[in-house]
Amino acid sequence: MKIVDFHCDALCKLLLDKELTFKDSKPGILDVTYERLKAAGTVLQTFAIYIPQSLNGRLEPILESLDRFHQLVLTCEDMAFVKTSKDLEACLKQGKIGALLSLEGVDGIQGQIYMLRILYQLGLRAAGLTWNHANWAADGAMEQRGGGLTEKGRRFVEECNNLGILLDVSHLSEQAFWDVAEQSSKPIVASHSNAKAICDHPRNLTDEQIKRIIAMKGMIGITFVPWFVSKEDIVTVDDLIRHIEYICELGGEAHIMLGSDFDGIDRYISGLTQPMELPVLRDALLKRYSAQQTEQIMSANALRFLDQHLPNE
Known part of the structure; x- marks a missing residue:
């Protein structure tokens, strides 16, 4: 069964550790590696450009992350x-692992829309406006004032729509989420968020947000961040599936994908610590859903969405 994962932070680790490699990587650091993606049966992995706070606010770390992506990820023979x-389409036919590029927080483009256009030309295909805090575009989910889009943020949304960059709402404040939902003429994605009704965390989605994403024909990436899944000390795959079941109950069966957040976490769901363990989730889903429904969640929904909403050429 194919696997698509719409969010990992491996590029951040590759940026910070200049000795680290993606292939034949030294053990104990990266969750997502070339060998693990191959062994897992992954057909597409989204790599987020996330710039930690100590380096944030400048374009240079974004460009360096792009360089690490080209030098370390894309040089692997089956990427x-x-x-x-x-x-x-070509990637699937040739049996390769697709690599999609996203930007997690737009602080570094400094409100300059021309920088967004340049990043698009360099291959950027998804963007989340904020991380957890406020920047020039919007407020993040952990910003106490809970503001929405700025005027420059609205221009950013419009240009993403024009270019064909997917808008990622996972880290936005609730007001900013609704502003993007109103402003965007294209479907939106929450690349790594779960259901707030199951686990009450600011990074999770309310019922109303989930329904809006579904109504816009967007996508929700179920994430493996333990504290977004359950308040318990030990979090299990069954706890994760409760979020999937809940979103399905809200009408979201065709709008669920995976957004692991591997390499962005230091604590894990029991038995789900890296891509090669994704069959554990698959097998748990098969106990509750048909093979077709399980394949939808693991890959088919995401592949359909990308086929419809990536640029044609």
Whole structure:
């Protein structure tokens, strides 16, 4: 069964540790590696460009992350850069692992829309406006004032729509979420968020947000961040599936994908610590859902969405 994961932070680790490699990586650091993606049956992995706070606010770390992506990820023989729906189709036919590029927090482009256009030309295909705090574009989920989009943020949303960059709402404040939902003429994605009704965390989605994403024909990436899954000390795959079941109850069966957040966490769901363990989730889903429904969650929903919404060329 194919696997698509819409969010990992491996590029951040590759940025911070200049001795680290993606292939033949030294053990104990990266969750997502080339060998693990191959062994897992992953057909597409989204790599987030996340710049930690100590380096944030400048374009240079974003460009350096792009360079690490090209030098360390795309040089692996069975990795393929996915920028268009045709790239995705070719990747699937050739049995390669697709690599999609996203930006997690737009602080470093400093409100300059021309920088967004340049990043698009360099292959960026998804963008979340904030991390957890406020920047020039919007407030994040942990910003206490809970503000929405700024005027420059609205221009950013409009240009993403024009270019064909997917808008990621996972880290936004509730007001900013609704502003993006109103402003965007294209479907939105929450690349790594769960259901707030199951686990009350600011990074999770309310019922109303989930329903809006579904109504816009967008996507929700179920994430493996333990504290977004359950308040218990030990979090299990069954706890994760409760979020999937709940979103399905709200009408979201065709709008669920995976957004692991591997390499962005230091604590894990029991038995789900890296891509090679994803069959554990698959087998648990097969106890509750048909093979077709399980395949939808593991990959087919995401692949359909990308085929429809990535640029044609």
